């Protein structure tokens with residue numbers, strides 16, 4: 001860190017409580033466990049909860065770290081706290097701020113997956129003591145648990161209002177559905193490079209099922225979420241997605257020549 005900079009990653013107890021609540025709700029929701037094909041032995045459920053919390057906390061720290069190292073929005077010269085920016089919905093955003101959020105998400109994904117797979121999941125998987133489903137495929141289970149945990153973080157920003165193009169463009173962060181989709185792309189790309197073959201075992205239908213089960217596990221209105229999903233097939237939804245993708249392409253092109 002350059003001399004004289006007061007930058008830090010501030011995570012308040014409020015955010016810790018929120019992600020702890022998420023971890024509890026995810027680990028106890030029968031429908032979500034069903035979609036995960038995960039029958040957790042009762043006295044090991046706390047271990048699943050701990051793993052969700054670990055992924056969430058790890059992701060948030062790495063996401064904030066990415067903002068710092070990329071110097072997003074002057075992050076190196078201002079004090080930055082994870083809470084106001086990441087989970088409070090305030091106006092004043094634009095496509096630039098949303099592109100920076102996507103970049104931080106992508107960097108955090110690569111970091112957290114590296115941590116999770118460091119020992120092939122040996123630190124976590126034996127302690128879940130699951131009975132069925134992905135029992136013979138621990139790496140796949142880790143991928144899905146990562147997707148569920150990160151989805152639950154993005155959903156802290158979910159509001160059941162009607163989507164409009166102008167509201168989307170003025171937000172500080174992309175809509176949760178947009179971020180989740182990009183995370184899935186990053187996961188597939190990471191698998192293709194680091195765990196060749198694993199990416200072929202990530203069916204889109206399973207991904208959609210997991211996201212919807214996560215929405216339900218957090219007690220959000222699933223019908224409202226589905227309504228918002230239908231927006232992405234509209235002309236405005238397509239226009240927004242195209243602009244965000246183009247902006248991201250420009251960002252990475254600029255980064256590669258800097």
Ligand SMILES: [Zn+2]
Nearest residue numbers: 063086101104
């Ligand atoms: Zn951020």
